[in-house]
Amino acid sequence: MKTLCIVIGTISLGLGILGIFLPLLPTTPFLLLTAALYFRGSPRLYQRLLDHRHLGPYIRNYRENKAIPLRAKVISLLLMWGTMLYCIFFLIPLVWVKILMFLIAAGVTYHILSFKTLKK
The missing domain is CATH 1.10.287 (Helix Hairpins)
Incomplete structure (x- = not known):
């Protein structure tokens, strides 16, 4: 199950990154899904995502401020x-x-x- 969470989370991460450049593909929902899946599948990947210079703020801002x-x-x-x-x-x-x-x-x-x- 952990492996499945990591694989789906990585796909979601790819879609989230594409969403930065493609107007109709939402970035934040995919990054939030990635964070949830990485949280269940790999605490190390979850922490790396939160610590990422560009992607981490998307997740933290939404999680903490809904903004x-x-x-x-x-x-x-x-x-x-x-x-x-x-x-x-x-x-x-x-x-x-x-x-x-x-x-x-x-x-x-x-x-x-x-x-x-x-x-x-």
């Missing part, structure tokens, strides 16, 4: 809306897909803005 830093909110929303608007206006020919993409972007925006803003 997202302002910089992370701004960057994620700008990247998401930039990508979505480019796809809607230049790549997607189907109107219903354009509407769906806009609604998804609006929903993700609402979700991100629903978290408190972490003041550093």
Whole structure:
């Protein structure tokens, strides 16, 4: 069971890292899942994740404050809306897909803005 937690946690970690660069793939939920799985599977990997210079703050901020830093909110929303608007206006020919993409972007925006803003 511990091995399964480590394997699934590592897959989740990969998806979380991809989420940093891909607008519709959420980073924080995958990192939180990774932390939970590593906690059960390997305390050493869990601690390494928390101590990581870039990924650790995502987990600690969410766990301790239920908040997202302002910089992370701004960057994620700008990247998401930039990508979505480019796809809607230049790549997607189907109107219903354009509407769906806009609604998804609006929903993700609402979700991100629903978290408190972490003041550093």
